[in-house]
Amino acid sequence: xxxxxxxxxxxxxxxxxxxxxxxxxxxxxxxxxxxxxxxxxxxxxxxxxxxxxxxxxxxxxxxxxxxxxxxxxxxxxxxxxxxxxxxxxxxxxxxxxxxxxxxxxxxxxxxxxxxxxxxxxxxxxxxxxxxxxxxxxxxxxxxxxxxxxxxxxxxxxxxxxxxxxxxxxxxxxxxxxxxxxxxxxxxxxxxxxxxxxxxxxxxxxxxxxxxxxxxxxxx
Amino acid sequence: xxxxxxxxxxxxxxxxxxxxxxxxxxxxxxxxxxxxxxxxxxxxxxxxxxxxxxxxxxxxxxxxxxxxxxxxxxxxxxxxxxxxxxxxxxxxxxxxxxxxxxxxxxxxxxxxxxxxxxxxxxxxxxxxxxxxxxxxxxxxxxxxxxxxxxxxxxxxxxxxxxxxxxxxxxxxxxxxxxxxxxxxxxxxxxxxxxxxxxxxxxxxxxxxxxxxxxxxxxxxxxxxxxxxxxxxxxxxxxxxxxxxxxxxxxxxxxxxxxxxxxxxxxxxxxxxxxxxxxxxxxxxxxxxxxxxxxxxxxxxxxxxxxxxxxxxxxxxxxxxxxxxxxxxxxxxxxxxxxxxxxxxxxxxxxxxxxxxxxxxxxxxxxxxxxxxxxxxxxxxxxxx
Numbered sequence: 001x002x003x004x005x006x007x008x009x010x011x012x013x014x015x016x017x018x019x020x021x022x023x024x025x026x027x028x029x030x031x032x033x034x035x036x037x038x039x040x041x042x043x044x045x046x047x048x049x050x051x052x053x054x055x056x057x058x059x060x061x062x063x064x065x066x067x068x069x070x071x072x073x074x075x076x077x078x079x080x081x082x083x084x085x086x087x088x089x090x091x092x093x094x095x096x097x098x099x100x101x102x103x104x105x106x107x108x109x110x111x112x113x114x115x116x117x118x119x120x121x122x123x124x125x126x127x128x129x130x131x132x133x134x135x136x137x138x139x140x141x142x143x144x145x146x147x148x149x150x151x152x153x154x155x156x157x158x159x160x161x162x163x164x165x166x167x168x169x170x171x172x173x174x175x176x177x178x179x180x181x182x183x184x185x186x187x188x189x190x191x192x193x194x195x196x197x198x199x200x201x202x203x204x205x206x207x208x209x210x211x212x213x214x215x216x217x218x219x
Numbered sequence: 220x221x222x223x224x225x226x227x228x229x230x231x232x233x234x235x236x237x238x239x240x241x242x243x244x245x246x247x248x249x250x251x252x253x254x255x256x257x258x259x260x261x262x263x264x265x266x267x268x269x270x271x272x273x274x275x276x277x278x279x280x281x282x283x284x285x286x287x288x289x290x291x292x293x294x295x296x297x298x299x300x301x302x303x304x305x306x307x308x309x310x311x312x313x314x315x316x317x318x319x320x321x322x323x324x325x326x327x328x329x330x331x332x333x334x335x336x337x338x339x340x341x342x343x344x345x346x347x348x349x350x351x352x353x354x355x356x357x358x359x360x361x362x363x364x365x366x367x368x369x370x371x372x373x374x375x376x377x378x379x380x381x382x383x384x385x386x387x388x389x390x391x392x393x394x395x396x397x398x399x400x401x402x403x404x405x406x407x408x409x410x411x412x413x414x415x416x417x418x419x420x421x422x423x424x425x426x427x428x429x430x431x432x433x434x435x436x437x438x439x440x441x442x443x444x445x446x447x448x449x450x451x452x453x454x455x456x457x458x459x460x461x462x463x464x465x466x467x468x469x470x471x472x473x474x475x476x477x478x479x480x481x482x483x484x485x486x487x488x489x490x491x492x493x494x495x496x497x498x499x500x501x502x503x504x505x506x507x508x509x510x511x512x513x514x515x516x517x518x519x520x521x522x523x524x525x526x527x528x529x530x531x532x533x534x535x536x537x538x539x540x541x542x543x544x545x546x547x548x549x550x551x552x553x554x555x556x557x558x559x560x561x562x563x564x565x566x567x568x569x570x571x572x573x574x575x576x577x578x579x580x581x582x583x584x585x586x587x588x589x590x591x592x593x594x595x596x597x598x599x600x601x602x603x
Contacts, residue, residue: 070351072351072352074352078352078353081353082352102465102468103468104353104465104467106465110463129371129467129470129471130367130368130370130371130374130471131367131370132363132366132367132369132370132418132419132420132421133366133416133418133419134360134362134363134366134417134418134419135415135416135417135418135419136360136362136417136418137358137360138342138343138346138358138359138360139342139343141340147416147418147419150357150359150363150366150367150418151367152367152467152471153467167470167472167473167475168469168470169470170468170469171468171470172468173467173468174353174467175353175354175357175359175363175467176357177357183419188370188371188374205356206352206353206354206356206357207356207357
């Protein structure tokens with residue numbers, strides 16, 4: 001059988017390619033990917049009881065090296081939120097219909113379905129609604145020795161509960177990281193405050209808040 | 220006036236971490252089996268509804284098109300449903316619309332996923348499901364949202380990791396009886412707790428695997444179904460619901476949107492007390508705690524599912540058999556196909572063809588899937 005792509009990738013793979021193509025492959029680091037036969041073979045070491053004729057020769061490897069750049073419009077509401085972060089402020093909008101404080105802010109209220117244009121500033125103190133201890137990052141192959149504490153922070157005074165139950169219907173809140181506390185000691189309900197980067201380091205990003213830290217007396 | 224809709228045939232491929240087949244070959248195998256199951260030919264099918272998760276898994280955009288030829292959809296109306304993890308059950312719901320509307324008489328529903336394509340792992344692709352401006356800069360991975368939701372759920376009902384781990388023990392055990400299952404196994408609670416922590420409180424064995432696989436169902440209107448089979452399983456109710464994209468503004472302890480979707484389906488099916496009237500439950504279980512979290516909402520009673528689990532009521536021979544198939548934890552999780560597998564399981568259970576997995580006296584069942592950023596619920600209620 002002939003194939004457009006060689007079925008077997010050997011360390012000599014590059015030698016089979018015309019020089020300019022090989023140069024391209026090297027320049028983009030693709031040779032390393034094709035050459036990594038160990039990890040392939042380890043991923044092949046699985047038992048496939050019902051499947052016969054399973055062999056690496058039947059795999060066609062394609063390697064993406066597409067650089068995707070995106071310019072996301074932050075929009076009316078989040079642009080102002082990011083500008084606030086740059087100035088060390090947490091800004092939100094407030095719906096005059098249901099009274100909810102909206103952080104991350106939006107310019108419409110999805111409960112009342114009306115325009116929202118009242119802006120409020122929040123000191124950023126709040127409680128941990130929930131948290132987790134992440135031993136892996138975006139790439140699951142990289143394992144951290146010490147976990148990152150990831151949490152949803154609910155901002156003080158913005159929690160709306162149902163009258164008849166403990167159910168929280170809404171709270172202004174964001175996803176962020178928590179530091180300055182032993183992972184063993186984090187708990188739901190822990191009081192936290194934002195720790196800001198120095199003004200000259202802030203760029204108008206969610207990372208202008210470096211992390212959230214326990215308020216004194218908690219943790 | 221809506222038409223009554225029946226499932227008359229089902230078929231599926233093996234669920235495996237890596238199948239040496241193209242998506243087209245997988246779809247063909249599942250579709251062929253489902254047609255053989257009810258003695259139809261592809262020319263008997265009026266329309267096809269397909270479901271598959273993000274294109275990025277395949278490195279191939281407009282991947283919905285790979286389902287066209289192998290489902291015999293050339294020259295027919297063909298659509299692709301996508302609501303994240305809810306896609307599988309969502310495709311069955313959309314198939315129901317086709318027939319219930321009276322526009323089509325025989326509709327094929329097929330869902331597939333090939334997650335082994337991305338090398339070395341599909342996980343980095345999941346980063347792009349997060350909001351790009353205020354969430355992606357934090358470097359999230361998919362397991363974060365589950366760990367956060369699980370922790371909140373544990374806090375709300377004071378649940379232990381030990382109890383939640385019993386879901387993995389039960390489902391992987393049930394999957395031993397499923398001929399197509401990827402991860403049927405006899406394990407213990409200790410095995411789960413000793414498996415590596417990925418994002419606490421989530422351990423490796425709390426998570427369903429990534430898989431390749433395809434599932435197909437044949438739906439028919441009442442008059443057609445009576446001609447095709449003596450054992451149709453009726454789709455008596457469907458429900459679908461979404462919650463806010465702003466998930467950090469919500470309480471993750473209870474999936475109220477799943478409750479709302481279930482209530483839609485129950486109302487349509489005339490079910491007033493799910494605890495008494497439903498015989499088989501197939502809630503979505505990509506993670507151990509998710510089965511309990513969703514069952515709470517399907518039963519409409521927050522915190523009840525963990526109690527039933529503790530009493531052993533969720534076992535196949537218990538009063539509320541839950542995931543008798545083995546679920547995603549045991550059978551495998553090829554995203555869209557996993558959801559449709561749950562509806563296929565209802566078909567097999569309620570028509571008495573579930574073999575070793577058969578739940579005795581099963582007449583009414585509910586299947587549910589969940590997806591996007593913790594906000595989609597899709598529910599199907601079936602009756603034999």
